Amino acid sequence: MNTSRVLGAAMVVVAGGWLYYAHTYSFWVRVFPQVMGYVLLAFGLLLLAQSVRAGRQPNPWAGADYRAVALSILVMVLYVVSLELLGFLLGSVLMFMVLGFYLGPRSRPVRRALITLAFSVGLTGGLYLIFVYLFNVPLPRGVWI
């Protein structure tokens, strides 16, 4: 994988998007983002130019369990999206259970599930009480609780 090429291309796309939107605004609103958009565009192009010389670069994910990473990102996204429906308490405990179960040894599943459940309920509940009653921050509630 050529990391500079990927990065350069991504930066060119972002800069392009910013410049596309910027030109619709009036002068004082757009002047700074526009300048910075061109700056980012320049760096993106320089990275692309560099990548021609660089050739293949070491894979940044070498030796990593990328399935675990993908699952974690999926869990994060689902967790955030589900907060509206499940609320902070249910959503967090569920997130705990999935991550705790996948990223652990396979032995004695029932025992492990119970430990994770107890830990997550205690921590989530404790945080909920602190924020809702001590700090007056109403954490997201779901449909049921």
Added chain:
Amino acid sequence: MLLIHSLTAALGQVFLPTNLLLTFLGVAGGVLIGALPGLTGTMAIALLVPFTYGMNPIGALVLLGGVYVGAMFGGSIAAILVNVPGTPSAIAATFDGYPLAKKGKAQYALMVSVVGSTAGGMLGALVLLFLSPLLAELALRFGPPEYFWLGVMGLTIIGTLTSKSVFQGLAGGALGVLISTIGYSPFSGVPRFTFGQPALLGGVDLIVALIGLFSIPEVLKMAEHWQSTYSLARYKRERGVLRAAAVRLARNVPGVIRSSIIGVLIGIIPGAGGNVAGLVSYNEAARAARKDDEFGHGQPEGVLAAQTATHAELSGSLVPLLTLGIPGAPQAAVLLGALLLQGLRPGPALYSGPGAKITYAFILSLFVATAMMLVVGVFASQLYANLLNLPVRYLMPVILLLSTVGAFAIRNNPADIVIMVAIGVLAYFLEKLGVHPGTIALGVILGPIVENGLLQTMQIGQATGSVWALFFTRPISIVLIFLSVMSAGWPLISRYVGRARRGRAEGEGPS
């Protein structure tokens, strides 16, 4: 007169029992977080900031300052015992710390680390105490053009110091700046770059962005290697190691001062954090020593140089933060979020009037925190070592949970959770492509400073008919422009010098 008055008032605050307790909690917790590979001090401070919202400013700052100090030392515990830096700042401590531990001198290495950290921390805090009021005085003369150039200088330095390639760092900084332009524009108040999302009208909150940038990538990096456990070097208790470490320190006062100066200077430079300070100081110590070959094979001086510099860097990074609002390190960037949350705007105002008591109490608490770190480090390093293998399957969800709560609590806005996770996942992939999250964070912070400086200068210039003169002829501006050009050109210069040096060495033949 004002200084003495503020200092005495601040002293009274620092030694209040509640504030002492908060400092201690910060240090003790900070050492643990620093010791655990994957949890960094920057992340811990970012996650704690939302919790400090309801606290008084001094309590909040002494707690976070304690975490900063504790985590810096904690990183060296993992560095010495398992050869993995517990925090990025502890990289240089692995070079000689782990070889020492393998020789059965783990406790000695830890004691050298703790006395070095203490010396660096104390000297650094002294510099902060006396240098920052002077710089604050100078900052009074900063107008919009100076702030513009200051921000530009910060952005150019990001690129040169934090990444392998200049363009990766600069691209990260520019991306951060673009993120900061989302929401209502300054002065005119027109919404921009919201992409039709009402949630983006208020812009990306700094603390929300910082939580995402510094915690989510760490969570995902833990997932990469969730199965690996760390094998600890044997820890053998010995008598008199603390004394031996103190003697080692006392015999090398010039080296300690050199490391501290390196640490403070690198701390002041925006973007360059404790890892850079430790590496530079280590290299200088290795170069100054005659018996060069000993370094890297268990030379206590190496641990001493690395830890002294990183702890001096801590205070150095707060100098530009408190006086100009420009953080000198990622941890300081997160502390900026805490200051703003408390309604404290960094700058000369922090050194005069009622705010001065808070500022000096924070600075003085760093001495107290460093002293507490000494005690914790001497008596409890081994206890912390036993916790190094906390399972990832608990750490990951806990961090994700705290990030979610923190991002939500800032504005009670569910959309902020989405923004936090989106920025965090993006930052993870960018880090894989060579862009450090710290560069993006600095861009988000410097963006508004540069934009406000630019727009104000242009408007004043239009009114007086001399835009160019206003930008380019003010004395402080000229110095800042010079520094920006220097830092942008530095990689080229250093590459040229390095090549010349290598060329000469090759010409002399193998030595």
